[in-house]
Amino acid sequence: MTKEEKFSENEIRLAVIAKALAHPARIQIIKFLAESGECMCGRIVDVLPLSQATVSQHLRTLKNAGLIKGNIEGQRVCYCINENTFKLFESEINTFLENITRNNTCKNGGSKCQTG
Amino acid sequence: MTKEEKFSENEIRLAVIAKALAHPARIQIIKFLAESGECMCGRIVDVLPLSQATVSQHLRTLKNAGLIKGNIEGQRVCYCINENTFKLFESEINTFLENITRNNTCKNGGSKCQTG
DNA sequence: TCCATTCATCGTAAAAATACGATAAAAGAT
DNA sequence: ATCTTTTATCGTATTTTTACGATGAATGGA
Secondary structure (H helix, E strand, C coil), rough: CCCCCCCHHHHHHHHHHHHHHHHHHHHHHHHHHHHEEEEEHHHHHHCCCCCCCHEEEEHHHHHHHHEEEEECCCEEEEEEHHHHHHHHHHCCCHHHHHHHHHCCCCCCCCCCCCCC | CCCCCCCCCHHHHHHHHHHHHHHHHHHHHHHHHHCCHHHHHHHHHHHHCCHHHHHHHHHHHHHHHHCCHHHHHHCCCEEEECHHHHHHHHHHHHHHHHHHHCCCCCCCCCCCCCCC
């Protein structure tokens, strides 16, 4: 019965964003985009220690997760942060983290174990 | 030259934690541990829609990332949140997110693209 | 001592992530 | 029209993740 229940929407949404952030290259891309405001793909490729194809793949991952947006500008593509998603994520991750530290009663390293 | 630089320690550390959170099962485990304070492995297995072996694997992932602690209690193992890691992560992720929303100048969906 | 319980680990299979060269598509320049 | 630039996608190889049954190790109880 409990076994049959799948994961909740909240948990999945959080995991999806976390997964998109789960690679140093993608963290670096986001930081770089935030610093430079918006910039074209080629600039990002120059900065990252990865090939153009791999960077493009990481950009797609970030785009699929809704963390960045890409606009075609002539032959170039201009990427930028999707602030809405980040704001939403900020709220969700903080709720998550606050619940953990607020509820947590394990101050002793788990030396007592209530099994019920 | 820029290509030769590897990813920074900060980026890697953030990505490592994000990766540990990048699965609904692990989010659920953390939530459940926070709610129940501390509890034995078997309880977690009962709640999750996964086999004992798979849950154990997820627990190891969380432990390796430093997010949870496990204490042997007789024949059982009592798990709990590692609050220190969460506090550190909370601080790091918020710095990361604040920098993004503070610096971000892309308010127009990327219609202007400064390539330099 | 023997058996049951609890949990980690092994072995393994299937799926996903990561990386890159090669190529395609689309735009701009000549 | 042709060539260059820019970026996405294809094909593919390697590694990692995810999942589970089976087994092993340790404890506790009969």
